[in-house]
Amino acid sequence: MARQLILDLHVRPARGREAFFVAPAxxxxxxxxxxxxxxxxxxxxxxxxxxxxxxxxxxxxxxxxxxxxxxxxxxxxxxxxxxxxxxxxxxxxxxxxxxxxxxxxxxxxxxxxxxxxxxxxxxxxxxxxxxxxxxxxxxxxxxxxxxxxxLNPPDDALLAAVLVKLFADRQLAVTPQLIGYLVGRMERSFAAAAETVAAIDREALATGHRPGIRLARTVLDKTASLAR
The missing domain is CATH 3.40.50.300 (P-loop containing nucleotide triphosphate hydrolases)
Structure with missing residues:
Protein backbone atom coordinates (compact mmCIF):
# COMPACT_ATOMS: atom_id res chain seq x y z
CA MET A 1 0.00 0.00 0.00
CA ALA A 2 1.34 3.44 -0.90
CA ARG A 3 2.46 5.56 2.03
CA GLN A 4 0.13 8.47 2.61
CA LEU A 5 0.80 12.13 3.31
CA ILE A 6 1.20 12.70 7.05
CA LEU A 7 -0.67 15.69 8.44
CA ASP A 8 0.82 17.28 11.56
CA LEU A 9 -2.43 17.38 13.54
CA HIS A 10 -2.56 19.09 16.92
CA VAL A 11 -2.58 16.70 19.86
CA ARG A 12 -4.74 17.73 22.81
CA PRO A 13 -3.52 16.08 26.01
CA ALA A 14 -6.10 15.44 28.71
CA ARG A 15 -4.91 17.13 31.90
CA GLY A 16 -7.80 16.84 34.33
CA ARG A 17 -7.55 14.96 37.64
CA GLU A 18 -9.72 12.14 36.28
CA ALA A 19 -7.12 11.53 33.52
CA PHE A 20 -4.20 11.24 35.94
CA PHE A 21 -3.59 7.58 36.75
CA VAL A 22 -2.39 6.97 40.32
CA ALA A 23 -0.08 3.96 40.78
CA PRO A 24 2.54 2.94 43.37
CA ALA A 25 5.21 4.77 41.34
CA LEU A 151 7.73 11.01 40.42
CA ASN A 152 9.43 7.62 40.01
CA PRO A 153 9.98 5.51 36.86
CA PRO A 154 6.81 3.68 35.83
CA ASP A 155 5.79 0.20 36.91
CA ASP A 156 3.79 -1.97 34.47
CA ALA A 157 0.42 -0.58 35.52
CA LEU A 158 1.50 3.04 35.24
CA LEU A 159 3.31 2.56 31.93
CA ALA A 160 0.20 0.87 30.51
CA ALA A 161 -2.02 3.72 31.71
CA VAL A 162 0.34 6.31 30.24
CA LEU A 163 0.29 4.53 26.88
CA VAL A 164 -3.51 4.40 26.87
CA LYS A 165 -3.66 8.12 27.69
CA LEU A 166 -1.12 9.04 25.00
CA PHE A 167 -3.09 7.12 22.37
CA ALA A 168 -6.34 8.71 23.60
CA ASP A 169 -4.77 12.18 23.36
CA ARG A 170 -4.26 11.40 19.66
CA GLN A 171 -7.84 10.07 19.38
CA LEU A 172 -6.55 6.56 18.67
CA ALA A 173 -8.50 3.57 20.02
CA VAL A 174 -6.20 0.65 20.81
CA THR A 175 -6.64 -2.84 22.21
CA PRO A 176 -5.39 -4.17 25.57
CA GLN A 177 -3.31 -6.65 23.56
CA LEU A 178 -1.39 -3.83 21.91
CA ILE A 179 -0.77 -2.11 25.24
CA GLY A 180 0.47 -5.37 26.78
CA TYR A 181 2.74 -5.97 23.79
CA LEU A 182 4.32 -2.51 24.11
CA VAL A 183 4.74 -2.69 27.90
CA GLY A 184 6.64 -5.97 27.54
CA ARG A 185 9.01 -4.77 24.82
CA MET A 186 9.61 -1.01 24.85
CA GLU A 187 12.08 0.99 26.89
CA ARG A 188 10.62 1.56 30.34
CA SER A 189 10.43 5.34 30.50
CA PHE A 190 7.80 8.03 30.04
CA ALA A 191 9.83 9.69 27.30
CA ALA A 192 10.03 6.41 25.37
CA ALA A 193 6.27 5.96 25.75
CA ALA A 194 5.62 9.37 24.19
CA GLU A 195 8.09 8.73 21.37
CA THR A 196 6.69 5.26 20.68
CA VAL A 197 3.06 6.41 20.52
CA ALA A 198 4.03 9.31 18.24
CA ALA A 199 5.95 6.93 15.96
CA ILE A 200 3.03 4.47 15.81
CA ASP A 201 0.66 7.34 14.98
CA ARG A 202 2.97 8.49 12.16
CA GLU A 203 3.30 4.96 10.79
CA ALA A 204 -0.46 4.43 10.93
CA LEU A 205 -1.09 7.67 9.03
CA ALA A 206 1.60 6.90 6.48
CA THR A 207 0.46 3.33 5.73
CA GLY A 208 -3.27 3.67 6.26
CA HIS A 209 -3.21 0.81 8.78
CA ARG A 210 -4.82 0.94 12.21
CA PRO A 211 -2.46 0.76 15.19
CA GLY A 212 -1.96 -2.88 16.13
CA ILE A 213 0.71 -5.34 17.15
CA ARG A 214 2.08 -5.79 13.62
CA LEU A 215 2.45 -2.07 13.10
CA ALA A 216 3.92 -1.65 16.60
CA ARG A 217 6.47 -4.39 15.87
CA THR A 218 7.56 -2.49 12.76
CA VAL A 219 7.99 0.71 14.77
CA LEU A 220 9.94 -0.97 17.56
CA ASP A 221 12.19 -2.74 15.02
CA LYS A 222 12.94 0.60 13.36
CA THR A 223 13.69 2.19 16.73
CA ALA A 224 16.03 -0.67 17.66
CA SER A 225 17.88 -0.47 14.34
CA LEU A 226 18.40 3.25 14.69
CA ALA A 227 19.80 2.75 18.19
CA ARG A 228 22.48 0.33 16.99
Missing part, protein backbone atom coordinates in the same frame (compact mmCIF):
# COMPACT_ATOMS: atom_id res chain seq x y z
CA UNK A 26 3.52 8.16 41.79
CA UNK A 27 0.97 7.82 44.61
CA UNK A 28 3.13 9.52 47.25
CA UNK A 29 3.89 12.48 44.97
CA UNK A 30 0.20 12.90 44.08
CA UNK A 31 -0.75 12.90 47.77
CA UNK A 32 1.93 15.51 48.52
CA UNK A 33 0.74 17.81 45.75
CA UNK A 34 -2.91 17.52 46.76
CA UNK A 35 -2.03 18.25 50.42
CA UNK A 36 -0.74 21.67 49.38
CA UNK A 37 -2.01 23.49 52.43
CA UNK A 38 0.42 21.45 54.52
CA UNK A 39 3.59 22.17 52.54
CA UNK A 40 6.46 23.29 54.81
CA UNK A 41 7.15 26.94 54.05
CA UNK A 42 4.36 26.93 51.49
CA UNK A 43 6.44 25.40 48.68
CA UNK A 44 7.07 22.05 47.02
CA UNK A 45 9.49 20.84 44.35
CA UNK A 46 7.96 18.25 42.00
CA UNK A 47 10.84 16.25 40.51
CA UNK A 48 10.86 13.61 37.80
CA UNK A 49 12.17 12.71 34.34
CA UNK A 50 10.80 14.06 31.07
CA UNK A 51 7.29 12.79 30.43
CA UNK A 52 6.78 11.64 34.02
CA UNK A 53 3.55 13.60 34.36
CA UNK A 54 4.88 16.73 36.05
CA UNK A 55 3.00 19.10 33.77
CA UNK A 56 -0.21 17.09 34.09
CA UNK A 57 0.03 17.11 37.88
CA UNK A 58 0.82 20.82 37.87
CA UNK A 59 -2.41 21.47 35.96
CA UNK A 60 -4.33 19.29 38.41
CA UNK A 61 -2.96 21.46 41.22
CA UNK A 62 -3.72 24.64 39.29
CA UNK A 63 -7.36 23.54 39.05
CA UNK A 64 -7.43 22.98 42.81
CA UNK A 65 -5.90 26.34 43.69
CA UNK A 66 -6.56 28.69 40.78
CA UNK A 67 -2.80 29.09 40.37
CA UNK A 68 -1.34 30.49 37.16
CA UNK A 69 1.22 28.20 35.50
CA UNK A 70 4.40 29.95 34.29
CA UNK A 71 7.58 28.74 32.63
CA UNK A 72 10.58 29.64 34.77
CA UNK A 73 12.37 31.14 31.77
CA UNK A 74 9.48 33.63 31.33
CA UNK A 75 9.62 34.97 34.88
CA UNK A 76 11.92 37.88 34.02
CA UNK A 77 9.12 39.40 31.90
CA UNK A 78 6.28 38.48 34.28
CA UNK A 79 4.28 40.80 36.52
CA UNK A 80 5.48 39.33 39.81
CA UNK A 81 3.11 41.23 42.15
CA UNK A 82 0.15 40.13 40.00
CA UNK A 83 1.31 36.52 40.11
CA UNK A 84 1.79 36.64 43.86
CA UNK A 85 -1.65 38.19 44.29
CA UNK A 86 -3.14 34.93 43.01
CA UNK A 87 -2.04 33.34 46.29
CA UNK A 88 -0.62 30.26 44.54
CA UNK A 89 1.76 29.94 41.57
CA UNK A 90 3.19 26.99 39.63
CA UNK A 91 6.60 27.36 37.98
CA UNK A 92 7.61 24.80 35.37
CA UNK A 93 11.20 23.79 34.50
CA UNK A 94 12.79 25.68 37.37
CA UNK A 95 16.00 23.70 36.88
CA UNK A 96 16.55 25.30 33.47
CA UNK A 97 17.24 28.83 34.71
CA UNK A 98 20.58 28.27 36.46
CA UNK A 99 22.90 31.08 35.39
CA UNK A 100 20.05 33.16 33.91
CA UNK A 101 20.43 36.22 36.13
CA UNK A 102 17.08 37.97 35.42
CA UNK A 103 15.07 34.74 35.70
CA UNK A 104 16.82 33.73 38.93
CA UNK A 105 16.24 37.17 40.43
CA UNK A 106 12.58 37.08 39.41
CA UNK A 107 12.08 33.64 40.99
CA UNK A 108 13.74 34.84 44.17
CA UNK A 109 11.43 37.88 44.39
CA UNK A 110 8.33 35.83 43.57
CA UNK A 111 9.27 33.32 46.24
CA UNK A 112 9.59 36.10 48.81
CA UNK A 113 6.33 37.78 47.78
CA UNK A 114 4.41 34.51 48.14
CA UNK A 115 6.09 33.70 51.45
CA UNK A 116 5.24 37.12 52.83
CA UNK A 117 1.59 36.71 51.85
CA UNK A 118 1.25 33.10 52.98
CA UNK A 119 0.95 31.88 49.39
CA UNK A 120 1.91 28.54 47.85
CA UNK A 121 4.62 27.83 45.28
CA UNK A 122 4.90 24.61 43.24
CA UNK A 123 7.99 24.15 41.07
CA UNK A 124 8.85 21.36 38.63
CA UNK A 125 12.33 20.13 37.74
CA UNK A 126 14.13 17.09 36.40
CA UNK A 127 16.49 16.87 39.36
CA UNK A 128 17.21 18.06 42.90
CA UNK A 129 17.70 21.78 43.56
CA UNK A 130 21.38 21.27 44.39
CA UNK A 131 21.90 20.41 40.71
CA UNK A 132 20.22 23.48 39.24
CA UNK A 133 23.46 25.52 39.07
CA UNK A 134 21.77 28.54 40.64
CA UNK A 135 24.06 31.54 40.95
CA UNK A 136 22.08 33.34 43.67
CA UNK A 137 23.08 31.81 47.03
CA UNK A 138 19.89 32.97 48.77
CA UNK A 139 17.70 31.43 46.07
CA UNK A 140 19.72 28.21 46.06
CA UNK A 141 19.40 27.84 49.83
CA UNK A 142 15.63 28.39 49.72
CA UNK A 143 15.14 25.88 46.92
CA UNK A 144 17.33 23.26 48.59
CA UNK A 145 15.35 23.67 51.80
CA UNK A 146 12.01 23.03 50.05
CA UNK A 147 10.09 19.77 50.47
CA UNK A 148 10.37 17.44 47.48
CA UNK A 149 7.88 15.15 45.74
CA UNK A 150 9.44 12.52 43.47
Missing amino acids: NAIAVAQVEDWRGWPGGKLLLIGPEGAGKTHLVHVWAELTGAPVVQAADLAQADLPALAAAGAVAIEDADRIGGDGPAETALFHLHNLLAAGGGALLLTARGAARDWALALPDLASRMQAAATAQ
